[in-house]
Amino acid sequence: MSQNLPRTDPRPKVRLYVEQPLGQGQHIAVSQEQVHYLGNVMRMKPGEAVALFNGRDGEWRGVLTALAKRGGEAECDGQTAPQLNPPDLWLLFAPIKKARTDFIVEKAVEMGAARILPVQTEFTNSERIRRDRLQAHAVEAAEQSGGTHVPGVADLAPLARVLADWPEDRVLWWADEGLAGSDPIADPAPAPAAILIGPEGGFSPTERARLAALPFVRRLSLGPRILRADTAAVAALTLWQARHGDWG
Amino acid sequence: MSQNLPRTDPRPKVRLYVEQPLGQGQHIAVSQEQVHYLGNVMRMKPGEAVALFNGRDGEWRGVLTALAKRGGEAECDGQTAPQLNPPDLWLLFAPIKKARTDFIVEKAVEMGAARILPVQTEFTNSERIRRDRLQAHAVEAAEQSGGTHVPGVADLAPLARVLADWPEDRVLWWADEGLAGSDPIADPAPAPAAILIGPEGGFSPTERARLAALPFVRRLSLGPRILRADTAAVAALTLWQARHGDWG
Structure with missing residues (x-):
């Protein structure tokens, strides 16, 4: 399948709030609690994708690269939604x-x-x-x-x-x-x-x-x-x- | 105090839904569960007033006339609000x-x-x-x-x-x-x-x-x-x- 076709996989169901800046290729730390949720509750594995947001940089697709007991990591792979701040x-x-x-x-x-x-x-x-x-x-x-x-x-x-x-x-x-x-x-x-x-x-x-x-x-x-x-x-x-x- | 002065006591805080028709002087049965609530939870006594409504006749002031374990009674003493049916x-x-x-x-x-x-x-x-x-x-x-x-x-x-x-x-x-x-x-x-x-x-x-x-x-x-x-x-x-x- 061509890489130029629009992505047909749905946006990831699991969304995680993180503190770090988000941007293409960024490696994002996933906390111990988040790893517990992803691994034990949602049964997710490395290679699967989550949605990441930090309240500033919109929403990004994050591919899980590591899930260890002490914490994990995800790599930003494309922005999936712009930052939307509510009115004041x-x-x-x-x-x-x-x-x-x-x-x-x-x-x-x-x-x-x-x-x-x-x-x-x-x-x-x-x-x-x-x-x-x-x-x-x-x-x-x-x-x-x-x-x-x-x-x-x-x-x-x-x-x-x-x-x-x-x-x-x-x-x-x-x-x-x-x-x-x-x-x-x-x-x-x-x-x-x-x-x-x-x-x-x-x-x-x-x-x-x-x-x-x-x-x-x-x-x-x-x-x-x-x-x-x-x-x-x-x-x-x-x-x-x-x-x-x-x-x- | 003159009976013609507007009532200054606030509308009763306890409101009870009942099945019977409501009208001046009507005696209204109070269920076992309602008696339990009035007596044991709200510590109310005969002579005190509740608000009664049945979904048809508006809201009435009901003076408690009896509070027994098997059920009680209240007497309707004036309508306190008209029936207000919501829009369809x-x-x-x-x-x-x-x-x-x-x-x-x-x-x-x-x-x-x-x-x-x-x-x-x-x-x-x-x-x-x-x-x-x-x-x-x-x-x-x-x-x-x-x-x-x-x-x-x-x-x-x-x-x-x-x-x-x-x-x-x-x-x-x-x-x-x-x-x-x-x-x-x-x-x-x-x-x-x-x-x-x-x-x-x-x-x-x-x-x-x-x-x-x-x-x-x-x-x-x-x-x-x-x-x-x-x-x-x-x-x-x-x-x-x-x-x-x-x-x-």
Whole structure:
């Protein structure tokens, strides 16, 4: 078969996030955990191909050249997708129960949030998060969603401080349960933008008054029913992406 | 305090789905499981109020009159919300792993789907569902979302048969992964309408050809990343609700 025919083998199913720069002929280290997954879970062997991305250089086909217990190696053999960075949209949310927090991070990655900021509100259920665990979860979601960008997960910060330090050119789109069913859906502002999802139990009266008074805050209605935080995050991100984002 | 002042106590936090008709002064049976929840979990006592709905008569304030082990009773004391039926929008999805299937049902209820139809596709992971369990899950989601409607969950049916019996005036909006990132988002059709979400692994080539040829099918793009089925369901329902549904 001619080398000039278009490649007919499908894009590799296994996608790995790596730290190193990617480029033709580059040799890329594969971590111990990744080797375990490739060898023991996926039963892959040297010579087979994975997809590699690092959040900067797009997606590359990586042919496995070594799979040893202590780590392996893959060689870059052609770019399979360009780097696609999501629009400049942040997602702010109040961490909830562990499983739901994981879902929100996963969904923010799938939906193309550029950055994820856990905020502590008066009614936030949890007072600490494990940022490194959530970041690893974002990496895993990027591997599975076919994306080439991994949103950074910020440290948990009090909402009041985040608002005090807010960049004024970035509209903050507040998913306000108090609006449910009464007002029309607000028209989302273009990037730079951010979405704020409240905790179970909503925002406190103090927080609501503060948010309502801030010049960069716009209110958003997500319909007449009460949405869980992870549902609200997907719904708000959908409205924004369909209007201003990379879905068009 | 005058009886003519507006009620200042908040709407009851506990919402119960019941089967009986609701109306002023009606005595409503509270099931054994509901009594257990009210008494042992929520520590409620006779004289306290819950919210009652049955999917037909709106939401009513129900004052608990009896809480016995074998069952209890509440008396209707004023309607607190009118019946709100969602628009005539169905959600069709291919059941996946149990936890994700539960999530899809939960999210369909929150998002205001009128009916939920599990369909079996060529790549559907599970061959059977427990319809009664999913229906109970829909009831629970309605109790928590503040809604007064409970979507019916249909029995699992093969996609081919569902399509063969399709009512032609109902547009079926097909979330097609093959469109990702290439075409614009399709403009959703008004009710009656339906959304079809595929299984992990997407639809088979045969199914894709069949869907593409049907006159009532429209394709929908949900952006350049691959969404999990539950994320795709929320995103598609959002686009429809914001355009034609009860969010406006």
